[in-house]
Amino acid sequence: MSTLLHAQGISKSFGGLKALQNCSLTVEKGKVNGLIGPNGSGKTTLFNVITGYVTPDEGSVTFEGADITGARPDKVFALGIGRxxxxxxxxxxxxxxxxxxxxxxxxxxxxxxxxxxxxxxxxxxxxxxxxxxxxxxxxxxxxxxxxxxxxxxxxxxxxxxxxxxDVILLDEPAGGVNLTLINNIAEKIRLLNQQGKTFLIVEHNMEFVMGVCDQVTVMHQGSSLTSGTPSEVRQDPRVLDAYLGGGDDDDDDDLREAVANV
Ligand SMILES: Nc1ncnc2c1ncn2[C@@H]1O[C@H](COP(=O)(O)OP(=O)(O)OP(=O)(O)O)[C@@H](O)[C@H]1O
Ligand SMILES: [Mg+2]
The missing domain is CATH 3.40.50.300 (P-loop containing nucleotide triphosphate hydrolases)
Known part of the structure; x- marks a missing residue:
């Protein structure tokens, strides 16, 4: 399998807030790639960097080996990256x-x-x-x-x-959707993948992630924590820590709810 899309060492701050810190991600061609992590860990910001909606402070994005860092959204879209x-x-x-x-x-x-x-x-x-x-x-x-x-x-x-x-980035396709529709969306993703489409999917619903993703990258506080198959990352104690850690974080309840699905 070859790398279709690659983000390397991406950092992005909004004011004093470091949304992404030296974050890297590899999207393998022909696979359904998952991107998970607690609320606020930087998943959507990384999507925005890849698709040209946000310019990174540091790092690079390549698509099929070509540097697309900082390219405008319409240019990225025209290259075959949909979101x-x-x-x-x-x-x-x-x-x-x-x-x-x-x-x-x-x-x-x-x-x-x-x-x-x-x-x-x-x-x-x-x-x-x-x-x-x-x-x-x-x-x-x-x-x-x-x-x-x-x-x-x-x-x-x-x-x-x-x-x-060629590659489709979905930001929470199953969020707030009932189970029948979730299964329907999962089935469509599998069918499209069989037809050759590559996916990168952000999703909190772990059952959905387990059901459709070939490999998953876990984000934590703006960085990529680990990557592996869904069952590998699910068993990784650092992943559970990432969801349950954070101590005084306001999002704690959300995190606990999210990890309850794991
Ligand atoms: N345009 C922006 N201006 C200021 N802060 C931002 C902006 N976009 C994102 N952030 C902040 O960056 C951090 C990462 O946000 P992001 O939306 O990427 O997280 P996420 O992993 O997608 O979270 P969720 O799972 O809740 O969707 C958050 O603290 C968020 O408030
Ligand atoms: Mg998000």
Whole structure:
């Protein structure tokens, strides 16, 4: 297996807060890679660094061996790195299908997409095929704001697939979603992975991580603590310490809840 995406020695501070400190991550091509860690450990910030939304203070990001450190989000996206956001970025006042068509036009060109109002039949067909893949064709003409939280997660997955990315970064795809939908999302990820898609998934639900991930990196206080198979990291005492440690941390209850799933 070869390395598709690599972050090396990433540091990032926001004011005095060190969100990332010498953090490294390897995403293997063709695998479902997991990224776990307590609340505030820097997972989303690392996603933001990789996808160009945040510029690191130190360190480098390479994709297929090429340096993409500091590249803007549209450039990173055009290279074949797709992502979802922890807080969904679906447009609530337009339909599910219209959301998909916006993704289609962004795929073609951000600027052109903004000025072109008509979609071609093949774009609509492709959008509908992806909605069908995630199982929400029946919702195509509904206002996206009317979707349940879980249905929005499915729409986000369809949305990110529009650009046919090589690697897909999912930020908490199962967060706040009921068990049936979690299983549905896991199944889609497995299917896409069999078709050759590489994934990097941030998720607190350990059952989900165990079920879909080939390997997992654990983050703690802005650094990568360890990497291994889900069962290896689950048995690593340092991982449990990371979740339960922190003493006076306000997030302690959250951490205990998260680790209860382990
Ligand atoms: N734009 C920002 N400005 C200031 N602080 C930030 C910013 N983004 C993140 N942080 C801080 O950086 C730290 C890491 O946050 P991050 O969102 O990356 O954690 P996370 O691992 O994704 O947490 P969670 O599991 O709760 O989503 C936190 O202390 C957070 O408050
Ligand atoms: Mg996060």
């Amino acid at each position: 979802t956001f922890q807080l969904t970025r679906i447009f609530a006042r337009i339909s599910v299908l219209e959301n998909m068509l916006i993704a289609t036009q962004h795929n073609e060109s951000w600027v052109k997409g903004l000025i072109r109002s008509k979609s071609t039949k093949s774009e609509v067909d492709n959008a509908m095929a992806l909605l069908d893949f995630v199982g929400i064709t029946r919702l195509a003409n509904l206002q996206a704001g009317a979707l349940s939280y879980g249905q929005r997660k499915l729409l986000e997955l369809a949305y990110v697939l529009v650009s046919d990315p």
